[in-house]
Amino acid sequence: MSLQTVLSQHHVHLPDPLQSLAQSICQQLDEKLSADDLAVFADDAFANSVLKVCCCSQFVRDSWLRDPRLLTDLVSSGDLLSSNRNDAYRSDLLNNPADSEAALAKQLRQFRRREMVRIAWRDLAGWADLDETLSDLTALAEACIQTALDFFYQQACKRWGTPTLHNGTPFNIVVLGMGKLGAWELNYSSDIDLIFAYAEDGLLTEKKEISYGEFFTRICRSLIKVLDETTVDGFVFRTDVRLRPFGDSGPLIMTFDGMENYYLTQAREWERYAMIKARQVAGDFETGKQLAALIKPFVYRRYLDYGAFEELRSLKFQIMQELKRKDRMDNVKLGPGGIREVEFIGQAFQLIRGGQEHALQQREIQVILGVLDELKLMRADDVANLKFAYRFLRRVENHIQQYQDRQTHDLPQQALVQQILAYSLDFEDWDSFKQELDKVRKSVQAIFDQVFSLSEQDNQQQAARLVWTGVDEEQSLEYLIDQGFTDPQAVYTALQDFKTSHPVKRMTRKGAGVLDRLMPLLIERIPCVENRDVTLTRILQLFEAVAGRNVYLSLLAENPDALTQLITLSSASPWICEFMAEYPILFDELLDPRSLFEPLKKADLRRDLQRELDKVDSGDGEQLMIVLRQFKHQNLLRVAAADIVGVLPVMIVSDYLTWIAEAILEQVLERAWRILTDKHGCPPNTQADKAGGFAIVAFGKFGGIELGYASDLDLVFLYGCADGNAMTNGEKPINSGQFYLRLGQKIRHILDTKMLSGVLYECDLRLRPNGDSGLLVTHIDQYENYLRDQAWTWEHQALVRGRFVTGDLSLKAEYEAIRARILALPRDLGELKQQVREMREKMREHLDSSAAGTFDLKQSKGGIADIEFIVQFGVLAETANNSSLATYTDNVRLLEGLAAHGFIQADDAALLKKAYISYRDYGHHQVLQGESATASDAEFMELRAQVDRIWQTFME
Structure with missing residues (x-):
């Protein structure tokens, strides 16, 4: 009897697009299954589910074709129809212990495939609800981790001896499961995030000397390899350990003391967010209690933690930015109204209120949503909508992954696969499913936006924060372009180079925190000036110079108006930045714009200096x-x-x-x-x-x-x-x-x-x-x-x-x-003129170092020195006749005096005065721009010619 004949006796409705697929499946199974294997179809529940499950999961179908006895074993053992299998995972693995690492790898992979087929079958057949599926997946992962850990721990103890606590008790590592593994919510084709720790350091010397740290590190490496490596039998679980302290750059495993010190002094706010779901999933559960007690105060503060809002706003903004990406629109986890938004809502309340509301100190998002309702922290209908949406989206996620056992959250693009997904979720066609999905996601996004509403200013701040963190170069460049930077790539690179510069890397944790608050403010506010690219570069050089003195950066972070003043001044003058880098105490002057832009007159200067010096010991x-x-x-x-x-x-x-x-x-x-x-x-x-x-x-x-x-x-x-x-x-x-x-x-x-x-x-x-x-x-x-x-x-x-x-x-x-x-001494005018002229020529010869095409404001022909020498010649020539010329010492009033006494024509005196003031003004601003007192040859051309004309009149 053929499989198709057997199945025809069970009235299974398939949508028309799946009829040809069902025929192909029956043909493949007929060719592969023997008469003994066909006996399993005597179970009506199994027979009724075959076509739906095999149509909806290529992974299940291929696993069955690869090993026909797989389904026979699942049905005959009663495991396929059992709703309480997860308690048996560990015992099943213990009943068949592996005698080598290769045997362990094969055992775990075959066991994982058997149980994943079972879990997918029950889900797709409609026999298991979401909670059973998530619980089974989590328990399966825990059993595999613990089995592998026990094997490698025993092997290591045989080789080096057994680590013991200070009281002589043997102990093992603690394995923390993060994310969905920690919350008993593992999705079907998920990776697992793990963190390893051990209670005490020590030294094993029984057989071959080795520290506890090296002993446990070797175990962890072997554990990761046996779980993560892909062989002919597949893999067990993709394993990620990047959430550990210091990430990829940190040690693979740390002592409890090291963990405590890290979370108290160096961990960032997002690590609190991640630690909400942390749970021990394997290892030494006795010492694990101690680790849990160490971590809990880091996650849950004793007070209402409104300080977490800043980090939550940043995370929310990053989510919003990701939603703009086209490749996220069809992602049921990361896309608009997706699973992550539901989780984020719950975890935000946990971070902020979990320290006071112990009911919020739980891991499962569905439980947390219920607590939010009970505590009246959210409206009941919003909570109900989020619960429904979460369960709906998690089923969609699992069914997407069950199709090929692939870690994807994207909706399928092929029409046939779309129909398969819709059918697996009991929808007649893709359009009806998509309408329901869009409705669910829209409701989640509305609640998400309501809970985390960001003003335009918040968006600007978070966009600037994104640029500083450097987590998304593409979005950062888009922001910098929108803000009018001339070379966004160069600006972005400068920021990242600054962040990794030696002075910044040497900053204390507190200093780095100040910089993390200050830099987004700087990036947000710097578009207020025209030359924003060069201004940012100047300020980065200033910050690098004062990076070791947190107080000055704190001043700017706590006083945004002072930061604005710095931006304004830095835009206008690199000299300002260099000056403040050399004398950082001047940062205080930025606090009060009234005093900053109103320099003191002489009487006030005298008074202020006297007051400051009165505080100084006369002998110091x-x-x-x-x-x-x-x-x-x-x-x-x-x-x-x-x-x-x-x-x-x-x-x-x-x-x-x-x-x-x-x-x-x-x-x-x-x-x-x-x-x-x-x-x-x-x-x-x-x-x-x-x-x-x-x-x-x-x-x-x-x-x-x-x-x-x-x-x-x-x-x-x-x-x-x-x-x-x-x-x-x-x-x-x-x-x-x-x-x-x-x-x-x-x-x-x-x-x-x-x-x-x-x-x-x-x-x-x-x-x-x-x-x-x-x-x-x-x-x-x-x-x-x-x-x-x-x-x-x-x-x-x-x-x-x-x-x-x-x-x-x-x-x-x-x-x-x-x-x-x-x-007023009497002088021979001819001799005086010659001596003055010769001195001027000597000065020009020795001091005018301007290159061709440039004008030295002081020493070049027609410049300041020519004017000064004309004035000095006039005063030395005329004071004998007009004693009032000895009254003043400044060139402007001396020129006015010489004109008043007829030494020089009023028009020429006015022209020299104009030139003198213009040169000095230009020179002042050259200094403020960090430039030499020179101008281009074309600058001041007419004035220079007129000054030279007057020089010729008097001195030649």
């Missing part, structure tokens, strides 16, 4: 120098910030920078005076509380009130006393000349000593009489004699910008009188 020279440097850096940043945003014109920028230097010099002189008088006492006619008989004169840019951001200070120290040999009145007296020399040395030491916080100011003292070969400090009487009788013309030129900045006011009057007399 190092702290004094630190405070002075911090003060300079803070106020320099304020000027630069105001300059960058256009609040200050160039003339005012130089005023502010000059005021900062003056306020500092005043305090440097006063503090140096106190240090010396405390030790040596005071020179005659002076007081300990006020520097007397000493003056600091500024030259160059400082003297002309034209300081730039990187300017040094050209200084000359003068002193005045009736008798340089007169002694000071302290415990360690020295003569007055020596006292003032030491005062000058102390001032220079405070200014240019290089510390971690940098140099206060580079100090150039070469304009003193006789330059580097002259005395550091000069008596004021000798100073006038030198200027009158020995100084070169270029030294008189320098005196045009010589300005008293701090010290004894009586010396100020003397100095200014000397300056006026020297500037």
Whole structure:
């Protein structure tokens, strides 16, 4: 009798598209089955199910054809019709122990195939509900794991001895099952996620010395291999161990202490999410209780954990991004309204409330959904919809996988396979099934969106977070393109290189957490500037420089407005980033935009610096120098910030920078005076509380009130006393000349000593009489004699910008009188012109290093130096006739004075003033851009020509 004849006696309705498939199946089985095998069809339940099951599962059909006795054994043993088989898995394997690794591998694979055929048959025949199917699959996996572990443990103990706890009790490893295995919800063709751990470390020395760690690692490797490897008999379970601490880079197995330390100090939030379903599935269940107790506080916090919302939002966003992928639309697990969304809803409530609501500390999602209903955390109808959807989708998932025993969650694309899936789920055709599936998924997605509603701002933040994590390069690049980055690939690469840079990798766990909060904020906010690519690069270099100092990154993470200020400033100036990298304390200045963009005037600078220095012990020279440097850096940043945003014109920028230097010099002189008088006492006619008989004169840019951001200070120290040999009145007296020399040395030491916080100011003292070969400090009487009788013309030129900045006011009057007399000396104009011109030409020859096609703002023809030399020539030529020309030291007011006295035409003076200010403004901003003070040859072409014309008029 043929199989088709036997089956015709059982009225099984098949849809028309499956009729030809059924005939082919009957023909194949007829050719393969013997008369003995056909006897199983005497069981009506089995006979009624054959065509449906074999049509719906190619895997079952092929397994039967490969081993005809397989179904005979399942039916005759009663196992196929039994609903309570999972308790017998372990005993069946124990009754037939393997004597070698090869035999074990074969036994497990054959056993797995037999039981998977049984489970699929019962499911497809409609004999088993979802809970039975999931429970059987989970129990089968556990039995295979435990059997393999027992085998390798016994083999290892025979070879090396038996590990024991400190109390002498033998012990084995603990195997944690993660995901659906841990929750008794394993799907049909699932892999298994495992984590291994052992209670204590130790050393085996009975037969061959080996540590417990190496002993158990070898067992784990063998266990994974025997389960995962594909042989002629197939595989047991695909095994994944990447969820262990440190992932692929971590050890295969860790001690309980190591596990506890990792989860307390280094584990990330998503690992809490994963650990919700962790459960011991094999190994030493006595020590396993201890491990479970260690892990539980990591998963379930004692308070309402709203901090988990941040990570949940991130995970939710990643889910949403995946849903946009076309290859996810037909995925019943990861696609819209899929299984993962149902699980995510339940696990989110577990993470947030599980610490207080013990009923939520369970693993099965169906149980959790019931608890959410009981606790009124979700509406009853939403819970009912999710329960129905979960069971429906899990059946669909299992039937998809039962077709070929493949780990897939995608709906089939071939029409015949679509019909098979629909039929397996008791739908007449594909369209009716698809309508029901779409309805179910739509209801899940609606609830999911309601529970985890994200605002547009949230979406932006999570998109930025996705870019930082680097988990999906394609989506990251799409976001960067949307945000207007010029070269998204380069930006993405820069971020990933930054993340793996040495300074970042060396950060503490706390620091890395701060960076994980800060970087998405930076990525989200940086599109507020035009040059976002280069701005991001500058800030990454800054962050790399300060990576070891978490407090500064924390400041930005906790104060997004400060981060915005940094982005604005970094966009405008790489100098800002370099400056802050060198002096990170300046991060504090970003907190208050009112003070950041409003630099202090001179009186306020004096007051603030006095207040800061009053906190310093008078004898602590190092702290004094630190405070002075911090003060300079803070106020320099304020000027630069105001300059960058256009609040200050160039003339005012130089005023502010000059005021900062003056306020500092005043305090440097006063503090140096106190240090010396405390030790040596005071020179005659002076007081300990006020520097007397000493003056600091500024030259160059400082003297002309034209300081730039990187300017040094050209200084000359003068002193005045009736008798340089007169002694000071302290415990360690020295003569007055020596006292003032030491005062000058102390001032220079405070200014240019290089510390971690940098140099206060580079100090150039070469304009003193006789330059580097002259005395550091000069008596004021000798100073006038030198200027009158020995100084070169270029030294008189320098005196045009010589300005008293701090010290004894009586010396100020003397100095200014000397300056006026020297500037007013009678001079031969022809000789003066020649000397000035020759000096200018020498300067240009030695100092103009600009390349062809570039314009050195200071030294090139028609540049700043030409203007300065015209002014200096005019002052030296005209002061004898107009003493008021000795009043000012800045070039702008000197030009106005020369025009007022008829030395230069008003139009030419105005043009030189315009050129001078334009050059300086450009130069300031070149510094802020980290560039040299040069311009292209085409820049300022007309101005340069006019300056050169005026030079020719006066100097040629």
